[in-house]
Amino acid sequence: MMALPSKQAIEFIIFDCDGVLVDSEPISNRVFCEALNKAGVAITLAELFEHYVGLSLEQGLAIINQKYGVLLGPDFLTEYKTARDAALALEIKAITGVEALIRHLTLPFCVASNSEAGKVEKMLGLTGLLPYFAGRIFSAADLGKPKPAPDIYLKIAAEFDVNPAACLVIEDTATGVRAGAAAGMQVIGYSATTSEQALIAAGAVQVFKAMSEIQKVILKGSTHV
Structure with a gap:
């Protein structure tokens, strides 16, 4: 197994x-696709995964409103979130192997998501990961300032008083990877929903x-990867 190329020790x-700690992406996007179709937007689940995974809900909705010439407002969002949360409560699971990874870490860590903090907390609670x-x-x-803006990553580096170059980010979408890279952090990809090439x-x-x-x-390289 190759070590990650780096000029700085990881701290x-x-x-x-979504997609790294919990398997929420297929669930949320399936419900989102169904809600959009019901509202008259002719979009497929494959299109959502290709173009919208990794964006915040507001970012994705703004693009869809413009691209399809529709106006999906507060009522749509309320109904979608209700259906999404019900589906997540029944189906969500932790990503295979991620709890074992977390339990073996000797370095400090946190989670940075494009989702609202309340949703993240609820999903982590449902999967047993919240205590971590x-x-x-x-x-x-x-x-x-959702990803691909680097602001959330820079905020974390400042809050924990760590050099961004000494941070290792784990992302599963091109949007998230771009955010981490723009913050000057080292990023590794988990290719569950996005191609390796992307x-x-x-x-x-x-x-x-x-x-x-x-x-x-x-x-293998927790002090210098």
Whole structure:
């Protein structure tokens, strides 16, 4: 297993949430697609995964409103979130292998998501991961500058007084990878919902298909990857 190319020792690890810690992406996007179709937007689930995964809900909705010439307002959002949360409560699971990775970490870590902090907390609670991240949940949506803007990552670096170059980010979308790279952090990709090529093109230094592979790399080079 190759070590990550780096000029700086890793001191801090930042996880994305949707698609990295929990398998919420297929569930949320399925419900979103159904809600959009019901509202008259002829979009497929494959299109959502290709173009919208990784964006905040508000970002995606703004693009859809413009592209399809519709105006999906507060009522649509309320109904969608209600249906989404009900589906998540029934179906959501932790990503295979991620709890084992977290339990073996010796470095400090947190989660940085484009989702609202309340949604992140609820999903982590449903999957049993919340105790690991209590008090360390950061929301780019709540900050008002969602990924691919690097602001949430820079905020975390400042809050924990760590050099951005010493942070390792784990992301599963090109949007998230671009945010981490723009913050000057080292980013590795988890290719569950996005192609390896797209993650590398966005700035990932390496891409893995399984959390067990990421765990091996991090533990092998936890002080200097």
